[in-house]
Amino acid sequence: MKKYLHEIFNQASEKLAYLKDIKITFDIPKNESQGDLSSNAALLLSKQLKKPPRVIAEEIQSSLNIDKNKISKIEIAGPGFINFYFTPEFVSEIVKEILSNLIGYGKSQKYRGKKANVEFVSANPTGPLTVGHGRNAVVGDTLANLLEWVGYDVDREYYFNNAGRQMRVLGDSVKQRYLELLGNKIDFPEDYYQGEYIIEIAKKLHKDFGNKLFDENPEGIFKAKAEQEIFLEIKNTLERLGIIHKVFFNENSLYEDKKIDEVLAEFKEKNLSYEKDSAVWLKLSQLGNEQDKVIVKATGEPTYRLPDIAYHVTKYKRNYDLMVDIFGSDHNATYPDVLAGLRALGYDDSKVKVLIHQFVTITENGEVVKMSTRKANYITLDQLIDDVGADVVRYFFNMRGITSHMNFDLVLAKKQSDENPVFYLQYAHARISSIIRMVENENLKPSTENLNLLITNEEQALLKKLHQFENEVLLSAELFETHRICVYLEELAAAFHKFYTFCRIIGSEKKLAEARLALAIATRAVIKNGLTILGVSAPEKM
RNA sequence: GCGCCCGUAGCUCAAUUGGAUAGAGCAACAGCCUUCUAAGCUGUAGGUUAGUGGUUCGAUUCCACUCGGGCGUACCA
Structure with missing residues (x-):
């Protein structure tokens, strides 16, 4: 639906040149009475054109060449929004698109040919992974999935140090x-x-x-x-948890391959380092950071900054277009130094995307459980998987934005595992699977011949939700936000459950039943694809 | 002290990146199963978006300050 609007706006911009001055976007209004999609273009242009937004909106509206088979109504509302209403026939077309693709539906080629590296977990081998590492692991792997879905060739990497x-x-x-x-x-x-x-x-x-x-x-x-x-x-x-790293990169190899020495020499050559108190300092204050920092201690041992920089240099040399680092918030002070160092060496640090996730607070019956690997006072990730299952673990860590200081009550997690939203999604998938098994005995086949029969509120709401998937995947990948997929899937599952309650398949008139069956199968494909991105299973039965 | 992150319904969190009347789940209350899985659906209740000011057509979102919490602030990683 958005695609079509962009097309007709592009056409209109031939007549109204000012449309080229702004980024045209279409939002889904919160309220149904405000149309299916809405443009705020007139509001954005008001100041520049020195005209009231509603006047501009009318200008835009009259210059749009619309296909009445696709758009049923355009109205100007509120301070100057242009609201678009689509015809049910056009909305239902999405089913054909999904069914022609199924398991690949939602993938895009936007970043095809680009290479990405996602470095995550990267815990040193001093003890088992804890619940704290779980968030890092799940978010990293899911992000890698998302990047693959938009076309990247992705390497999953684990950086560790077994010295020190x-x-x-x-x-x-x-x-x-x-x-x-x-x-x-x-x-x-x-x-x-x-x-x-x-x-x-x-x-x-x-x-x-x-x-x-x-x-x-x-x-x-x-x-x-x-x-x-x-x-x-x-x-x-x-x-x-379904996570397999392609590369385990040992910090030691940077010493063996002289990468550390090379970087050190280059800093010296560029006059970016100096000796003081028998340590080597990097001139970070000249590179836009707060203060100079030590890169080689008086003992001759480098601080973490130097190998970190050298490590990233190897990533550049491996020709990645995008390098994602996933750290816990305890690292938030370290990466600016590394990026500054890379910049100084002439690398484009905009290719590195550092994602800092906040810590997970573990509570048990409301009491905060303090975690420390050293003191062996922790809940292992393994125990958590034992208790709630891999699907719940993956879903739980994916479902919140990484900036949220997530709270995880162990008692609650176990007790409410039956009511976890992940089951809501899986249940929708299982229900559709069940219908598909059932119709085999009914001599009923899905058909896209009469999709125009899908006109009830529940059918249309579900169809419109399906329209959003492709864009949602792209947006989630570009914003590096895995939780958007969860939010979307919950909305989709809700739309399906409503459809299921009000729109029967078996027992309906044949043409309608065929169209509804097609819609159900399309929905199942999208749920499954979404769950696949999240790394959560899509059961056929529950 | 300084830097980053956060503060939204009783609890856990969303909010289309500045949009119109701030939404879900859980918990609470009231309903819906001789028909495709009730792990579901329908409805009720729940809010000064921590606070104060600012920016503008419009602020949960951006800016400043205050309060409160997390993580840092190493010649540890």
Whole structure:
């Protein structure tokens, strides 16, 4: 419907040149009595043309060459909105479009030929993924799906560091537990990893090696085994959510491949770094940021900024048109430095899109549960999946905007899992599937011959909702907002459930039944496609 | 102190990116199953959009300040 309006506005702009001065958009009014689509063009042009908006609206209206088979009415309303009403026949055409495509319906080619990288999760292998990581994981993967739907070739990437202090502590935590298993009395430090999983890893080593590892360095087999086991578990958890990364990028490789040195040399060459107090500083104050920051410590070890910059350089060298980074809000202070560094090296930092999601507050019976991997005071993502299922986890993290400080009550989540909106969508899908099974015995086939019979309020409302899908996918991808898909699907499912209640298929007059069946099948396709983007299953039965 | 994010119905959150009368789910109340799945539908109730000012035809949305919360503010990542 929007497409058609854009067409006739384009034609009209040949006569009314000022239409080219503004971005023409069409909104869906909240109130049905304000038409199917509405333009605010006249209001936007009022100042520039020094004419009352309603006068301009009339000018625009009279210059539009409309097809009466598609548009039934145009009216000027309120302060100067132009409201368009479509004919039921035109509205029902969408069914043909959907049925001719089904599983591919909603995809667009707008970004075909472009490569995107989505980096997400990126937790270091020091412990199991927590509920907190869940939001990052789900949003990242869903975003990757969305980008694929609008044509991008997407790589999912996981960046991690298995060197450094944290990992040393991890290795020694395992060693201490191992020594404990050998019967030694240990004094397990408070700032070591307290989790049960450390003991499990120690047990495996004990089983395989007995007491032979007594003199081993904690940074050797203890650390290596811990990393291996924990990564296995992380990947396993992600896979339960349907998430598979194509690339696991190890920060260490940046050192081995001399990427760090190269970037360092380039900063020096461009006179963007200097030495002070035996550390190397990056002149961020010259690059538009607050203050200079250390990139190599006095110890000779780089701070995270340097490898982060070098890492992004490798992404540029891998020719991505779009690089999405998904971080929790605890990283919100770090990325401006990285972007500034990239800019200084001559890279176009507008290709990097950093998405910061707010933390999930976990509560249990209203009490806030504080999470810390170190203290082993956390709910693992695995436990959550066990409790509510992968579909609910995915839907839950997708359904809210990433800027919301989401609240997650564990008790409520379990108790209300039956009433979670995800079931509402899945139920709609299952209901349609059930009808399709049923009509096989009724000698009824879907047909698009008589779609013009779909004229009731419920049918028209459902059809109009279907019209929005393609655009909604595109918009969600361009705005990097996965929750829009959830909001849309809930509206679509509501429109379907109403249709289901008031418009029977089996038992209706044959031509009408065929048209309604076609509409139901089209609806099922869109629900399924939407759920696919979200990574949620679309059951045939419930 | 400074920076980023947030504050919307009892609770969890939307709001077409500045649009017309701020909407859903849950919870509450009242109805609807001999007919395609009642995990559904219909209706009622629930609001000074934290507050004050500003910008304009029009503000939940943009700006300033105040209050309240989260995360940062490292030669930790």
